[in-house]
Amino acid sequence: MERTETIIKHFPHTPNNLKSSRNLVNSKTEDQRSEEKAQREANKKMEKQLQKDKQVYRATHCLLLLGAGESGKSTIVKQMKILHFNGFNGEGGEEDQQAARSNIFGMYYP
Numbered sequence: 001m002e003r004t005e006t007i008i009k010h011f012p013h014t015p016n017n018l019k020s021s022r023n024l025v026n027s028k029t030e031d032q033r034s035e036e037k038a039q040r041e042a043n044k045k046m047e048k049q050l051q052k053d054k055q056v057y058r059a060t061h062c063l064l065l066l067g068a069g070e071s072g073k074s075t076i077v078k079q080m081k082i083l084h085f086n087g088f089n090g091e092g093g094e095e096d097q098q099a100a101r102s103n104i105f106g107m108y109y110p
Contacts, residue, residue, distance in 0.1 A: 079104055 065073040079100045
């Protein structure tokens with residue numbers, strides 16, 4: 001106890017003075033606070049966009065089609081686009097999808 005009192009006597013700052021000096025050091029202007037807030041919000045937006053881009057990248061698959069000329073490489077690509085991107089217009093969509101699938105598998109597994 002005596003040691004603590006001795007340290008406090010020799011130390012020029014009391015705890016109250018320390019608190020006020022901390023407030024002076026940590027005080028920021030309103031402009032600085034608003035700028036930091038804007039930077040944090042921009043950072044959050046960028047992080048969200050990066051996460052979305054990462055999900056899209058992970059969901060992307062690359063396919064290398066090799067084959068001789070006139071072997072049906074472009075036909076496969078066209079039918080895959082129809083199945084997975086454009087879909088079918090008009091009636092018989094399910095039947096058209098089934099026909100496209102059987103065409104794709106029929107080429108390679110006769």
